[in-house]
Amino acid sequence: MNSKKILAPIITAAAAVAALIIIMVAVSGSENGSKVADKETTTASAQTTVSQETESETTTFEEEAGSNPKNKKEAEELEKNAEKRVYLTFDDGPSANTDDVLDVLKKYDIKATFFDIEKEEDGEKKALKRCYDEGHTIAIHTMTHDYDEVYGSLENWKADVLGQQKYLEEVTGIKTHFYRFPGGSSNTIAAKRGTDIEDCIRWLNENGFKYYDWNIDNEDSTGTSFTPDQLADNVLDYMSDEGDYMILLHDTNAKDNTVLSLPKIIETLQGKGFTFCQITDNTKYFQHRKYDEV
Numbered sequence: 001m002n003s004k005k006i007l008a009p010i011i012t013a014a015a016a017v018a019a020l021i022i023i024m025v026a027v028s029g030s031e032n033g034s035k036v037a038d039k040e041t042t043t044a045s046a047q048t049t050v051s052q053e054t055e056s057e058t059t060t061f062e063e064e065a066g067s068n069p070k071n072k073k074e075a076e077e078l079e080k081n082a083e084k085r086v087y088l089t090f091d092d093g094p095s096a097n098t099d100d101v102l103d104v105l106k107k108y109d110i111k112a113t114f115f116d117i118e119k120e121e122d123g124e125k126k127a128l129k130r131c132y133d134e135g136h137t138i139a140i141h142t143m144t145h146d147y148d149e150v151y152g153s154l155e156n157w158k159a160d161v162l163g164q165q166k167y168l169e170e171v172t173g174i175k176t177h178f179y180r181f182p183g184g185s186s187n188t189i190a191a192k193r194g195t196d197i198e199d200c201i202r203w204l205n206e207n208g209f210k211y212y213d214w215n216i217d218n219e220d221s222t223g224t225s226f227t228p229d230q231l232a233d234n235v236l237d238y239m240s241d242e243g244d245y246m247i248l249l250h251d252t253n254a255k256d257n258t259v260l261s262l263p264k265i266i267e268t269l270q271g272k273g274f275t276f277c278q279i280t281d282n283t284k285y286f287q288h289r290k291y292d293e294v
């Protein structure tokens, strides 16, 4: 066998590998359209490949953070540069009201955070996907919100967190690590059912999750039927003109008035110079109980 015959298959294989790399780079480029387009196109091909691999690694990390990668850097910049921050957080969605919530947020061009529950209706899944597509932060709440089930044991609780993380990933494609305890981290419900919140917090911290409570509650889940105006006042009356606030709201089929209360909250706070932010990895903690306190 002469050297040409030996080399021919090697060259063919090398060409195939090179072609594959080119195809992979092209595909990865098209998935990151806007970012890749920003890059210098005159860079040598080897460097381009390296920088695109870095790009896609970064994207993977960003996807795990919970918000749309296209918006995450922008969201972090906005949050970093703001002095008075407000985080609107909606629990218990998606629901028949989610689209209306999203329409309001879109109108004012602000982003929020959604701590969601597992819902099976196609319309609800579509609404959840829309939250993600429009750049809001997707976060874990619970699969069932059934306290007996969720807090029945530490193992139940872990399965609930991981199950909901998986559900959110199935619907949106994003693996989020942001979490809110059903009832908040200060709840006394868990202990009554045999689960120690200290164990939960330790597990969250050890497994890369970040949990957030709130420091303002619009009281839309207290059982009292507030008008939209009263719901807005339940928020605004408890805020000073300075500081950072994480506001608890609910996104369920019954919370029409919560949706209707949003314009007053948003307009009043924007008028006072507050910036509306979504949860990112840069967000400081709003926690009722911390690991070192439990």
Ligand SMILES: [Zn+2]
Binding pocket: 091, 092, 141, 145, 182, 183
């Ligand atoms: Zn809830």
